[in-house]
Amino acid sequence: MADSVSVADLVENARLDVYYGKEYLDERTISTSDISRPGLELTGFFNYYPAKRIQLLGITEISYSKGMTHEALLDVMQQMCQPQTPAFVVSTQLDPPEELLEAAKKEHIPVLGSKLTTSRVLSNMTNYLEDKLAExxxxxxxxxxxxxxxxxxxxxxxxxxxxxxxxxxxxxxxxxxxxxxxxxxxxxxxxxxxxxxxxxxxxxxxxxxxxxxxxxxxxxxxxxxxxxxxxxxxxxxxxxxxxxxxxxxxxxxxxxxxxxxxxxxxxxxxxxxxxxxxxxxxxxxxxxMGYDATETFDRNLNNLIKVNSKADATHKKEEKNLAEKNKDLIGEDPKKSDDSGR
Structure with a gap:
């Protein structure tokens, strides 16, 4: 089990572009496969901010940030850029906010990007990190x-x-x-x-x-x-x-x-x-695929037992009929048999 994965390995395997911080890719490490979508953080809610996770910004987050003032967005980005934050990833070939780049430069946090949709980028990164960090x-x-x-x-x-x-x-x-x-x-x-x-x-x-x-x-x-x-x-x-x-x-x-x-x-x-x-x-x-040779053998065996049982029953019935016929012949009057023979 690997304790961590470098951001450089993530960039290579998830095919991400580097907007900023190429020289810091080997220094930054990722210790969890969970990915964060910082929607609530953009509103100023940081009570449960998972700073150790990769921060993924999609169309929703970038669109919301465009409606914020420069001072408010810069303050939020500075709070998101913690020393333990591995990297930021911007999906759908969107341009990262200038406030994000400014805050990331102060903490030497790489800012990455991808032309893929947010769901695809999230899936690719999660699959890779789960494989690498799995027990x-x-x-x-x-x-x-x-x-x-x-x-x-x-x-x-x-x-x-x-x-x-x-x-x-x-x-x-x-x-x-x-x-x-x-x-x-x-x-x-x-x-x-x-x-x-x-x-x-x-x-x-x-x-x-x-x-x-x-x-x-x-x-x-x-x-x-x-x-x-x-x-x-x-x-x-x-x-x-x-x-x-x-x-x-x-x-x-x-x-x-x-x-x-x-x-x-x-x-x-x-x-x-x-x-x-x-x-x-x-x-x-x-x-x-649903075929079991053992079941076929059992079915053939049961069919054979049924056929043999039916044959045995027929044989026993014939023997019984023959015995009854012989019994009737033995029980007839001998004089009648002589008269009939004449």
Missing amino acids: RKSIHGVLVDVYGLGIMITGDSGIGKSETALELVKRGHRLIADDRVEVYQQNEQTLVGTAPAILRHLLEIRGIGIIDVMTLFGTGAVRSQTNVSLIIHLANYSKEAKFDRLGNGTQNVHIFDVDVPKITIPVRTGRNLAIIIEAAAMNFRAQS
Whole structure:
């Protein structure tokens, strides 16, 4: 988890223009992803002024400021320009008020701008800051992109996670992180995984050492980050252990506030783990789209039971009718049978 982000990084990633304070971009830092729209402050209400936030001025704020006197607006802007204020951002390609530039120069606060609408600028800055400032958790495993799904491979050391990832890369899939995955929560339903800077694009294969996947296989073999959609745990095979055979034993792993589906795959000699993981990814996607092979098997099994039950009932009825017919024949008068035979 990063404690802060420099205003220079925000300018680069949110594609902002610099009206004033280019030399102060690296000095100013942002410690919260919340963005302030200082509407009440323009009226003189500063009881709850969030000075540590980026201050975003849109059409509404700029229009209101044009109706203020120079002295009143300058006083408001001076109160808004606190030492801990990271920067001001003016949206919709509007010109910043002269009073804002004058007050910002005294405190060395950058004044930024964008041609995008206020909503778009707000969204872009919030998304970037939330990603950078989000709490992170380090998980031992390998993260790969298989058919567009982020799959985290976990298991004991030496079980073959990295070797499996290498085989997946050779089969056209992409590596995100090896050995250690940095995970953070993007929203209520999404986890994002990325690699630490020191391990980016690198893969450790026992007996060979460290290899650079991007150098050996090209840029199409790596990604910087991906959503974590599924966890596949590799476990050593044993006769005593019970593994899911029907596909209805999926568990969930709770990471932050998100439940991530988890399946366990037994590892033994002769099993091609890369192909199994590909099949697991395709099956997971099919289930997400509403098709479940386990339900199809259950339906086929129930239909077979119904057919067999109906056949058994018909057979029992025929046996009963035959028994009753034989009983009637045995119970007839023998003389009548002789007369009828003549």
